[in-house]
Amino acid sequence: MKPLSPTGGFIYTYAYHQDEKDLCQLEMRAFFGEDTGGKVIKSNRAIAPGRSPFIKERIELLFEEAEFADIVKRSGGLDMEDSTFKVIFPKINGLDAAEQVDFDEKRDMERQIGFVIKGKADVHNPDIIFGLIPYDGRWHFGIYQLSESVWFKHQQKPREYSTALSTKTARAIANIAVPDPKGVKAIDPCCGIGTVLVEALSMGIDIVGRDINPLVVDGSRENIAHFGLSGSVDLGAIADITEQYDVAIIDMPYNLYTHATPDEQQEILKHALPVTKKLLVVTIEPIDHMIEQAGFTIIDRCIAKKSLFLREILVCEKMEMPLFSGHELQQA
Missing domain, CATH: 3.30.2130.30 (VC0802-like)
Structure with a gap:
């Protein structure tokens, strides 16, 4: 030809x-x-x-x-x-x-x-x-x-729970966070059982996972391995991260394994600030004020529906001048 x-x-x-x-x-x-x-x-x-x-x-x-x-x-x-x-x-x-x-x-x-x-x-x-x-x-x-529906093949995981993101939503979230993977380092510091990690890794995105719960860390590693993918998932809090990333994806913990209080959610967002310039947050509650207090500004957003269950997806960037200092956040 x-x-x-x-x-x-x-x-x-x-x-x-x-x-x-x-x-x-x-x-x-x-x-x-x-x-x-x-x-x-x-x-x-x-x-x-x-x-x-x-x-x-x-x-x-x-x-x-x-x-x-x-x-x-x-x-x-x-x-x-x-x-x-x-x-x-x-x-x-x-x-x-x-x-x-x-x-x-x-x-x-x-x-x-x-x-x-x-x-x-x-x-x-x-x-x-x-x-x-x-x-x-x-x-x-x-x-x-x-198109080949790769995400559809990831629906049946060894580890799963009902409130986890659907594979379809997780794939879209990974794309929104990292539309062009070339040279981009990403982290999912509250990765749960790794639904976003599996989708991101299957698309060649350079991403690592992290969670404070050893049960879900084990589940995430098992799910990644089940699909023949290779990715690092560490046990630890977002506050302990020392490396810099181009983007962080945070699905706010609200499931039966880990539920974050409003104060804990604010801490998660605050500790994301030194880690990344771009942040994608998935939340079931309005947290615009928390985003701003943490030093980020929302540049785009949408509502993702799963039956009657609604999640808000917020695309955020680090503010040039945070509204509050770290000392003021601790006092809040």
């Missing part, structure tokens, strides 16, 4: 339940710097589809045109040589009414493009899949990739 020449652009399609929209959009903003009310987004940033629990598919763009006929014309320049191919027009929810195409018309468009591509078509096991998507008044064509 002759080398293909992507434009550097990508189209991503999304699938999520209405209850997940807020969390999905926060992850979008972390990845792309913006979100969309629909379920399609275009970006120059390359995100592996399997990273997000909400990305359904990705098309790496080869070309885009205002008219479908021009897509067909340009497709005639593709020479697959010995490689087989398939062309699909994926089902997309959330497209504008003007961009909706019925089933028969989609199949006809696939045939028109497939007919002009030089090479052998294979609808069952092609070497490469091409995708066609109408978006924002233009036609987009490129290399199609379906």
